Amino acid sequence: MRIAMFSRWNVSCGVSMHTELLGRALVGMGHEVKVLAPMECDRPLAQEDELYVNRCCGSVDYPLDKKREDGWFFDQTPFLDNFDVFVVQNLEIMPMEELNLVFPKIKENAKTVLIIHEGCAPENPSFYKFEFDAIVCFDERYKDRFLLKIFPEEKIHIIPYPFHPLKKGDKKKAKKILGLPLDKKIIFNFGIGVFRELHLLPMLERLSKKYPLIFLTLTEVQDWYDLFEVAKKRYNFIELRKGPVSIDLLYTYLHASDAFIIHKDSAEAVVVSSTVYACLGSGCPVLAYGTNFFENFNEGEIIKYKSPKDLSRKLEDVFEGRENVRLTLRKAEEVVRKDSSYVIGKRFIDLFEKLLKH
Numbered sequence: 001m002r003i004a005m006f007s008r009w010n011v012s013c014g015v016s017m018h019t020e021l022l023g024r025a026l027v028g029m030g031h032e033v034k035v036l037a038p039m040e041c042d043r044p045l046a047q048e049d050e051l052y053v054n055r056c057c058g059s060v061d062y063p064l065d066k067k068r069e070d071g072w073f074f075d076q077t078p079f080l081d082n083f084d085v086f087v088v089q090n091l092e093i094m095p096m097e098e099l100n101l102v103f104p105k106i107k108e109n110a111k112t113v114l115i116i117h118e119g120c121a122p123e124n125p126s127f128y129k130f131e132f133d134a135i136v137c138f139d140e141r142y143k144d145r146f147l148l149k150i151f152p153e154e155k156i157h158i159i160p161y162p163f164h165p166l167k168k169g170d171k172k173k174a175k176k177i178l179g180l181p182l183d184k185k186i187i188f189n190f191g192i193g194v195f196r197e198l199h200l201l202p203m204l205e206r207l208s209k210k211y212p213l214i215f216l217t218l219t220e221v222q223d224w225y226d227l228f229e230v231a232k233k234r235y236n237f238i239e240l241r242k243g244p245v246s247i248d249l250l251y252t253y254l255h256a257s258d259a260f261i262i263h264k265d266s267a268e269a270v271v272v273s274s275t276v277y278a279c280l281g282s283g284c285p286v287l288a289y290g291t292n293f294f295e296n297f298n299e300g301e302i303i304k305y306k307s308p309k310d311l312s313r314k315l316e317d318v319f320e321g322r323e324n325v326r327l328t329l330r331k332a333e334e335v336v337r338k339d340s341s342y343v344i345g346k347r348f349i350d351l352f353e354k355l356l357k358h
Contacts, residue, residue, distance in 0.1 A: 001352060002032045002082065004110070006099070007089035009037040009053055010045045012192050012220060012244050014274030015090040015117050020247070021162045021277070025345035027052070036078055038094070043192075044220055047246035054078050058095055074098040083110040085352045088132075090117035096126035103130060111355040119269025121146045133355050136348075139296055141270045157351055161277050162344035163336040164247070168283040169255030178256050180239070185211050185319055188257035188284070190218035190243060190250070191275065195227060196263040201235045203308040208237050211319050218253060220244040247278070254282035259318045261311070266291040276302060281336045285318050285325055287311060301332040 003026060007019040019035065027033050035053040049055070056075040074095060079102045086106050088094065091114055106112065114132040119142075122128075128150070135151050137143055138161045147156055175182055187204065189197050194217050204215055215235070217228050220243035232238040245253070254260060260282075262275055273293045276286055280301065288294045290304040297304075303318075303325070305311040318325050337343075 001349065002034075002084045003087065003352070004034045004036060004079075004081070004083040004085070005087045005089065006036045006079075006094065007087075008040070008093075009035050010047055010049055011040050011043045012046065013043075014272070015093070017274040017278050018115070018117070018161060019089050021164060021341040022345055022348065025162070025341035026348070029342065029345055029349070031349070034078070034081070034083070039073070044244055046244040057098065076102050080105055084356060085113060086110040087113045087115060089115045091130070092118050092122045092124065092127055096124065096129070100126065100129050107131075111352065113351070113355070116142055116147065119267065119271050121150060134351060136351070138272055141296075145270055159344060159347050159351070160339050161272050161274065162341040163277050163339050164251075164279070164281040165340045165342065166281045166283075166333060166336050167251055169251065171255060171258075174252050174256035177252055180214065180216070180256055183212065185213040185259075186216050186257040187213055187315070188216045188218070188253055188260045189262070190245075190253065192219065192221050192224075193264065194219045194221075195224050196265075197261060198227070198231065200261070200263070200308055200311065201231060201238075203312050204237065205235055207312050207315060211316075213237055214239045216241065216253070216257065218243045218245065250279070251282050254279055254284040257284050259287055259315055260284050261287050262293075263289045264291055264293045265289070267293065272296060280332050281340070283329065283333075285328060286332070287314060287318070299331050299335055300328055301335045303328055 005019055005023055008016040009019055010016060023033050023035055033052055037053055037055050038057050039055050056078050058073050111133045113134045113136060116135060116137040135147065135156045136159050137147060137156065139158060143156055143158065172182060180186060207213065215237055216239045218241040219225055225240060225242065228238055228240050232240065260279060262273065271293050276297065280286060286302040288302050288304055290306055294302065294304060303314050305314055
């Protein structure tokens with residue numbers, strides 16, 4: 001099947017992560033995938049683009065009227081190729097007016113699918129000019145809270161966000177690769193939001209008196225890197241690394257770590273944590289602040305905490321390898337196998353085939 005996906009790619013965001021997990025699974029399943037991606041001006045790429053990626057337009061973050069060496073920047077040509085299915089991820093952040101000009105031509109040859117990342121009804125009227133053949137969302141919350149007010153129910157399909165396939169590793173080997181000490185516990189945090197964990201430092205300092213540890217922080221944001229450089233003068237257990245990193249290198253960091261912490265406050269919109277989906281297959285325990293970013297993780301597959309004091313107790317459980325943590329890791333493995341990117345990829349193919357048949 002020839003599948004085009006219009007989306008961000010190889011950058012630190014949930015849209016890109018979903019497209020990468022799904023797209024690479026579809027390629028691995030033998031389908032011909034073309035990724036039509038916007039240029040990135042504010043975030044570095046995590047790795048070199050694959051041969052099937054074409055950066056052919058601007059985005060909300062990359063002004064459409066910005067000149068490049070090869071001219072003005074919305075290339076219609078790759079959008080007019082012959083595809084069986086044309087998939088758009090997070091339409092709201094894409095150049096909608098320019099896409100709308102070529103959308104009728106796309107629909108002449110391909111079935112069109114919109115994957116919803118928006119957490120509420122978009123305000124931009126351009127969003128509502130498109131007639132997609134199918135709308136995909138990750139769970140019932142999206143459908144119940146706003147999608148049914150926008151689209152016919154028969155067009156809405158629920159396909160969960162995919163997990164990175166299970167990929168466990170050797171802790172000692174990973175630590176040696178990364179130059180980390182073998183005799184200390186490693187607590188890992190990474191990404192563009194690492195500043196949210198700063199308030200945990202006093203608690204981690206107290207915990208470090210019982211368990212020698214390193215707070216391993218990886219970020220691509222220079223401001224946050226500089227912020228942790230300052231904090232490191234006070235909290236010498238901080239270890240700083242520069243990002244971004246490829247998914248393979250990210251898994252090396254996770255394999256080297258004893259715990260992975262994610263701290264996000266609640267959002268008003270419907271949200272999911274792409275970070276959990278990307279990382280849960282590593283076998284590293286995930287400890288997350290109990291907000292609506294994690295409300296769809298209710299099978300015990302992650303460890304939720306309510307406060308720094310609660311987190312400290314649960315880190316002790318992890319370090320001691322207690323039964324509740326072992327149970328969490330078993331549940332994590334179950335859900336990853338159930339909704340891995342290849343399983344979710346097959347569900348998308350089933351949807352595409354159904355659309356093409358009708």
